[in-house]
Amino acid sequence: MDVVALKEEIIQYSRTIGIDKIGFASADPFFELKERLRQQQHLGYQSGFEEPDIDKRTTPSLLLSEARSIIAIALAYPSKLKNAPRSTKTERRGVFCRASWGQDYHVILRDRLQKLEQFILARIPNARVKSMVDTGELADRAVAERAGIGWSGKNCSIITPEFGSYVYLGEMITNIPFPPDTPIEDQCGTCTRCIDACPTGALVQGGQLNAKRCIAFLTQTKTFIPDEFRDKIGNRLYGCDTCQLVCPKNKGKDFHFHPEMEPDPEVVKPLLKPLLHMTNRQFKEMFGHLSGAWRGKKPIQRNAIIALAHYKDESAIDDLLMLLREDSRPVIRGTAAWALGKIGNRKVMPMLQQAKENEQDEDVIREIDKALVMLENV
C-alpha cells in the first residue's frame, strides 16, 4: 500500500466533498494534554460536558486498537449575518453564537467523515476507521493542532491562517500509517485581546479557560445562573463569541461555503418575548435543527428572560408576571422574578408579594426577595 499516494488522493477527494482543511497526525498518546486535563479537573475548571475518562481522551489506541494515524478535518462557518433583523425598543432580540447557525454541525461533519471513510474503505477494504465530532472521546482541538490545521490560540480556539477560528473540527482514527503533517507555529504573539475582552474573566491565562465562568458554558446550564454572571450574559441565548470576535486573526473572515450552514436571521436572532411562551413542539420546529438546541427549551427561555432584564424591557412585564404565576419550572419562575426587579418598575411589587405568598420553592422565594430589594431601591 502506497500511503503517501493514498494520502494525496484523500486530500484531493476532501476538496470535492466540502472539507475546507484536512491534516494528518500520528495516533501517539497526547501526553501534554493528559497533564492539562488532570490539572483542569483538579482546579474545577472543566465544564462537565467533556468525556470524563482522561485515558480515553488522550490515548487513541484505546478507541481503535492498532491506531496509527488520525485524519483531522475543519469546515469553515459564516461569521456575518446577512439581513440581520434589528432589535428595537419594544421588539428586543437575542442571539445564538455563530457555531450554532445553520444546521447542527455534528450532522454536517459526520456526513463528510462518512464519505471519507467510504473513500478509504473502497481502496483498503480491511482498513479500520473510527470517526468523531465533538461528542467523541478525543479532544478535537488537540488533534487539529497536531495535524497542522491551526495553532492553539490564547482564546483556546484552534486558529487557522485561512479561516481564522470560525471552523468546526472533527477527526477519524485509522490503522493506516499516513505520514503526519507538521503543526503550525503559534501566531498569537504578545496579543492578549481575548483575555482582556472576556466578560467574565474566564480566560485565566492564554490557552487556559475556567469553563465554569465561560458564558458559553453558563448559557447551556439548566439551573439558576449565579448572580455575578447574570448582568454579563447580555442578549446571548446560546454560546458566546466574544473571545473570537476580538481576535485580530478573525478580522474579515466570513466564509459561506456550505449552504447547510447559512443562518436564518429570524431563527438565530429571534424576538425574545415569543420565546417565553413556546411549546415544546414550536421550539423543536424553530430551533430543533441548531446545535444550540441540544439542551432543550428551558436554558434558552431562561436566557431570554435574562436578556429582557438586560434591556430593561418594560413591554415584557406582563409576560414575566405570567411566567412567575403560572410556569411549572422554578428556574423560569425565579429568573422571571429577578428580571422584574431588574427592569425596575415598582408597580409590580404587589404582584411579587402575592407570588411570594403562593410560592413553595425556596430558590424562587429568594429570587422574589432579591427583586423586591432591587425595586425598593429604585
Ligand code: B12
Ligand atoms: Co466547545 N468547542 N466551544 N466548549 N467544546 C469544542 C472545543 C470544538 C472543538 C467542537 C468542534 O468543533 N468539534 C469547537 C472548537 C473549534 C475551534 O477551536 N476552532 C468548540 C466551540 C466552537 C466552542 C465555542 C466557540 C462555542 C461558542 O460558544 N461560540 C466556545 C469557545 C469557548 C473557548 O474555549 N474559548 C466553546 C465553549 C465550550 C464550553 C461549553 C465552555 C466547554 C469548555 C471549553 C474549553 O475547554 N475551552 C466546551 C467543551 C467541553 C468542548 C469539547 C466538547 C471538549 C473541550 C475540552 O476537552 N476542553 C470540544 C469537543 C471535543 O474536543 N471533543 C468542543 C478541555 C481543554 C483543556 O482542552 O481546549 O479542547 P481543549 O484543548 C486544548 C488545550 O488542552 C490545550 O491544547 C489543546 C488544543 O488546543 N493545551 C494546553 C493542552 N495542554 C496544554 C498546556 C498548556 C501549557 C497550554 C497553554 C494549553
